[in-house]
Amino acid sequence: MRRFAASIVGHFLIVFAQFITAARADWRGIEPVRRQRIYYANHSSNADLPLIWTVLPAALRRDTRAVAAADYWLKNKLRAFIGRDVFQGILIDRRAEHRTEDPIAKIVEALDEGASIIIFPEGGRNRTEDPLMPFKAGLYNIARQRPEIDLVPCWIDNISHIMPSGEVIPVPLACTVTFGAPVHVREEEAKNAFLKRASDALRDLIPARGHA
Amino acid sequence: MEMTQTNSDLLLLLAACCGLLVIATLIGEVLRARLHKTHANLTVETYLTRVHSWWGMVFLFSIALLLGPVGIIVLFAFCSLAALREFLTLTTKTNADHWSLIASFYVILPLQYVLIWWGEVGLFSTLIPVYAFLLLPILSVLRGGKGANKNFLARISETQWGLMICVFCASYIPALVTLDIPGYGSRTPLLIAYLVFVIQIGDLMEYFAGRRIGKTKVAPAVSPKTREGILCGAALAAGLGFLLTWMTPFSPLASMAMALMAYLIGVGGSLVLAAIKSDRGIKNWGHLIPGQGGFVDQLDSVVFAAPVFFHITRYYYGG
Numbered sequence: 001m002r003r004f005a006a007s008i009v010g011h012f013l014i015v016f017a018q019f020i021t022a023a024r025a026d027w028r029g030i031e032p033v034r035r036q037r038i039y040y041a042n043h044s045s046n047a048d049l050p051l052i053w054t055v056l057p058a059a060l061r062r063d064t065r066a067v068a069a070a071d072y073w074l075k076n077k078l079r080a081f082i083g084r085d086v087f088q089g090i091l092i093d094r095r096a097e098h099r100t101e102d103p104i105a106k107i108v109e110a111l112d113e114g115a116s117i118i119i120f121p122e123g124g125r126n127r128t129e130d131p132l133m134p135f136k137a138g139l140y141n142i143a144r145q146r147p148e149i150d151l152v153p154c155w156i157d158n159i160s161h162i163m164p165s166g167e168v169i170p171v172p173l174a175c176t177v178t179f180g181a182p183v184h185v186r187e188e189e190a191k192n193a194f195l196k197r198a199s200d201a202l203r204d205l206i207p208a209r210g211h212a
Numbered sequence: 213m214e215m216t217q218t219n220s221d222l223l224l225l226l227a228a229c230c231g232l233l234v235i236a237t238l239i240g241e242v243l244r245a246r247l248h249k250t251h252a253n254l255t256v257e258t259y260l261t262r263v264h265s266w267w268g269m270v271f272l273f274s275i276a277l278l279l280g281p282v283g284i285i286v287l288f289a290f291c292s293l294a295a296l297r298e299f300l301t302l303t304t305k306t307n308a309d310h311w312s313l314i315a316s317f318y319v320i321l322p323l324q325y326v327l328i329w330w331g332e333v334g335l336f337s338t339l340i341p342v343y344a345f346l347l348l349p350i351l352s353v354l355r356g357g358k359g360a361n362k363n364f365l366a367r368i369s370e371t372q373w374g375l376m377i378c379v380f381c382a383s384y385i386p387a388l389v390t391l392d393i394p395g396y397g398s399r400t401p402l403l404i405a406y407l408v409f410v411i412q413i414g415d416l417m418e419y420f421a422g423r424r425i426g427k428t429k430v431a432p433a434v435s436p437k438t439r440e441g442i443l444c445g446a447a448l449a450a451g452l453g454f455l456l457t458w459m460t461p462f463s464p465l466a467s468m469a470m471a472l473m474a475y476l477i478g479v480g481g482s483l484v485l486a487a488i489k490s491d492r493g494i495k496n497w498g499h500l501i502p503g504q505g506g507f508v509d510q511l512d513s514v515v516f517a518a519p520v521f522f523h524i525t526r527y528y529y530g531g
Contacts, residue, residue, distance in 0.1 A: 022297065024499060129359075164307040171313040172293070174301040174498060208493050 006085035010053075013086065017047075017054040021162060021175035025055035028205070029181025030152055032057050036116050037182070039064070040139055041154040042132055042202060043120035047163045047170065048156050049087060052118055055177045065110055067119040069094050090117065094124070104141045111146050118154075121198070125165050132203055135195040143185040143194065150182035151198060155205035178205040221459070222277055225405050229270050236263045255423075269510075277401055281389045282329065284401065288386040289325040295378035295507040295515075296321060298498040302488075303370035308360035312348040312368075316375055320344050324383050331390035333526070340380040345372055377485075377515060378508065384518035391522070394531045396461040406459045407521055410449045410471040411478040411513050418445030418479070435486040442479055449475035461529045470524070474517040481516025485509075 017023055025032065041052055049066050056064060066083075070091035073083030083089040090110050092103040110117060123136040143151055155178045163170045183201050185194050240260040247256060276283035300313065320340065327336035349368040353360070388403040422441025429438055453471020457464045485508060489497065498506020 022294075022498070158301060160307075161305055161313075164310055167307075167310055169314050169318075171300075171310065172297050172317050173313075174297050 002085055006081070009082065010086045013050050014054045017050050020170050020172045021051070023051055023054045023175045023177065026176050026178040028178055030150070030179055032060060032179075034059055034063065035150065036063075036111070036114060037150045037152050038111075038139075038142065039116065039118045039152050039154050039179075040121050040198065040202070041118065041156055041177075042126065043122050043124070044126045044156075044160040045163045045165060046125075047159055048120065049118065051156055051159060051175055052154060052177055053087060060116065063114065064088075064116040064118060065090050067092060067107060067117055069124075071095055071098070088115075104138065104145070107138075107142055108145050111142075111149065121195075126160075127165060131206055132199055135199050137191060137195070139198060140185065140191045140194050147185050151184065152182050153180040153198070153202040153205060154178065155180070155202060157207060176207075178207075180205045221399060221402055225402065225459070226270075226274055226277075233263065233267055233270060236266075265510075281386075281401075284389055284404065285325055285329050285386045288382060289322070291507055291511065292321055292325070292379050292382045293317070294498070295382060295511060296374055298506045298508050299374040299378050300371065302492045302494065302497075303374055304363050304366045305371070306357075306359045306362065306367065308355045308357050309352050309367055309371065311355045312351040312371060315348060315351060316344070316371060316379075320375060321379050324379050325386075328383050328387050328390065331392075333387075333390075336383065336387065340375050344375055348372065348375075381515040381519050382511060384522045385514060387522055388518075388525075391526060391529075392531045393461045393525070393529045396529070399459075402459040403525070406456055406471075407474055407517065408514055409456065410452045411475055411517060413452055414445040414449035414471075414475040415478070415482075415513060416445075417448040418442055421445065431483050431487070433487075434490045435483050437479065437483065442476075445479070446472055446475055461525075466528075470521065473524075474521050475513075477517040477520055478513030482512040484516070485512045 039052065041048060049068065053061060053064075053066070065088040068083055068087065068089040068091055070093040073079050073089055073091055083091060090107055092106065093099050107117065107119075119139065119142075121135040121139040122133040123138070124133075126133050139151070143149075157176045157178065158173050159175055161171065162173050162175060180201055183198050189197075237260075240256060240263055243256045244260065272287060276287040296317065300316070305313065324336055324339055327339060348371060352364070352368055385404055385407070388407070389400045391400050391403070393400070418437065418441040421444035422436065422438045425444075426436075426438030426441045428440065429436065430442065431437065450468045450472040453468040454464055456471075457467040460467050460470070462470055485497075489495070496505025497508035
């Protein structure tokens with residue numbers, strides 16, 4: 001019953017997102033095939049996760065779980081339902097003192113069960129002028145433990161204008177999610193060098209405009 | 213009596229469109245079959261994708277026409293929404309514009325089409341150029357917040373421009389239905405078909421003639437359109453205007469002049485929108501119509517011509 005409700009709500013979210021943004025995937029560096037992957041994306045709005053969710057082909061979506069903040073998604077029953085059941089979220093508490101288990105272990109466990117994951121390595125919504133904030137170490141730690149899995153950069157364009165943080169009504173602007181060529185952590189590569197490389201790979205997907 | 217006259221005219225027109233599209237599809241398929249032996253021809257492939265999109269458009273348009281004025285107005289309201297989304301996706305904006313963007317999409321756009329439906333010329337011809345023009349910048353300035361003063365003039369101008377093209381100008385296409393022309397009765401939907409027809413066929417002629425004999429580009433920085441191509445397109449548009457006089461309240465000579473004017477303004481419009489695309493570094497406005505890009509790509513010339521066509525027709529022939 002709960003699964004059924006989750007699937008209905010999931011489809012409703014997809015139709016809604018499609019109607020508002022005509023969301024579209026641009027598979028630029030990689031094909032949309034069923035392989036285990038770690039999708040990492042920029043994060044500036046609560047609509048980010050639904051949008052990646054929307055543009056993933058259904059077959060890929062079924063195997064994909066989102067790494068999301070427990071302190072946000074467990075605030076009330078509705079959020080918990082959407083976060084846990086619809087997005088199959090791997091919920092991580094961002095406040096270290098509230099944690100009961102190791103977040104990286106939890107994510108790696110999901111990977112070992114065969115799930116692909118969506119992760120926002122900036123660790124929170126970006127409210128700065130810069131398109132990307134420095135990445136947190138999590139992405140590196142996961143990549144170290146499972147180096148064979150493709151890390152796919154996903155640039156979600158325009159979303160900060162569709163739904164700026166703090167706003168409730170979305171502006172119906174077009175949104176494209178660009179998927180770039182996969183990145184892997186190299187042997188002996190240091191944490192900061194890897195995070196910089198992963199961040200640059202994502203930055204490279206930002207579409208050029210006359211001006212921003 | 214008058215109703216049946218309109219319907220038979222519309223059916224005739226529909227049959228003519230389908231006939232033309234059958235011919236266009238056949239030509240494309242034959243060309244593809246003949247050229248495919250040597251190498252896949254990109255021009256033919258593009259042309260065929262376009263023909264397929266036209267089939268879709270003729271289909272939608274027919275349904276809208278059969279539903280009457282409301283069908284046409286609703287159809288164009290959705291076109292406006294898609295076009296405005298494409299346009300405002302590329303304009304300068306910050307969080308301070310959130311309210312004015314919300315108002316553009318959810319208040320001004322629907323209201324414009326409601327006013328068209330009411331046939332209130334005095335209101336729908338001023339809603340965007342007067343009220344939206346003055347009120348949206350006020351919303352943006354009051355909303356404030358971080359970066360509220362940055363690029364202010366560029367932001368409000370670009371939003372206004374998007375509304376003018378994608379909502380104001382586009383809404384004049386269905387507004388033609390509401391024209392009250394003595395002796396022309398309820399045949400006004402034919403004016404839409406007439407306007408779209410002369411411009412699109414002229415464009416098509418310009419495209420092919422330009423490829424064949426085009427030499428002098430009229431705006432080399434932004435568009436491949438040539439003077440020779442445009443001359444051929446204009447000649448064909450004027451000729452079509454003469455042949456299609458029966459669809460209009462105009463005299464044959466006036467119909468030629470109207471068709472020619474609509475076509476030329478249309479060419480100008482597609483040049484202007486090409487300049488904006490080139491400034492923003494994009495090839496197409498969107499991706500919703502296969503082979504043609506976005507809604508703005510498809511509507512560009514007709515949208516520019518529509519308000520002028522409407523007001524001239526209303527001034528000289530209106531009751």
